[in-house]
Amino acid sequence: MFGASGGIGAALASALCNRDDVAEVYAASRSGDVPVHVKAVPLAFDLADEASIAAAAARMGASGPIDLAIVATGILHRADGGGPEKSWRALEAGALAELYAVNAIGPAMIARHVLPLLPRDRRAVFAALSARVGSIGDNRLGGWHAYRASKAALNMLVRNFAIELARTNRQAIAVSLHPGTVDSGLSRPFQKGVSAERLFGPADAAGHLLQVIDGLQPADSGGLFAWDGAAIPF
């Protein structure tokens, strides 16, 4: 798990620790603020530092192949900017570059170091948390340029990884997942207008995502799936 300090990532790490079929959870984060559990192994990394990703991955793979890798990192906008862009007039090259770096390039570097750790002789899953708004086909509202574009790039990278992975790991699955709107630091300023039944708590969101992951088949590899298991068009 990369991003085990996030709202959704921490809930996923906790849920995995509480499962009988999970022996160990590598809880990698930048801040170190990850769930404490006897099965949790805290690790440090920063998406902007590939060496730190390589070191965390090496530790994850030290005792053998890993059956599930989740990338739960991401940002919606720059911390010091004016929020997600509502118009092209608000575009800033620096903000675009930062969102691509965190939402697409960082997860790609994680894939580079983690995909070789997946077993070749059994089912394994690489799942990156993306967003429905990263679907080009589903985009009817516009706005949030850097976030949408960086998540679309992530979805494309994951599709590419799935194609390449299938050549060596026939039972492996690489997918992008949309968690729904989840109450976290990322979504909190943007929850107005989201009905109570459409705003999931992190624990519920983790449950949804793990149910989707458990149900994935190799034929699903490369796809973008929502919290309820529905395929989202690219």
Ligand SMILES: NC(=O)c1ccc[n+]([C@@H]2O[C@H](COP(=O)([O-])OP(=O)(O)OC[C@H]3O[C@@H](n4cnc5c(N)ncnc54)[C@H](OP(=O)(O)O)[C@@H]3O)[C@@H](O)[C@H]2O)c1
């Ligand atoms: N919440 C929603 O409604 C929603 C909806 C659709 C999609 N998503 C996606 O779900 C994922 C998780 O979102 P969330 O709601 O859990 O957000 P969150 O609570 O803000 O967590 C974001 C995570 O990303 C990590 N991160 C950010 N920049 C990093 C960097 N440079 N290096 C390492 N880690 C970094 C944060 O680590 P630190 O703790 O160190 O900052 C944190 O663990 C994101 O990809 C988001 O786009 C969320």
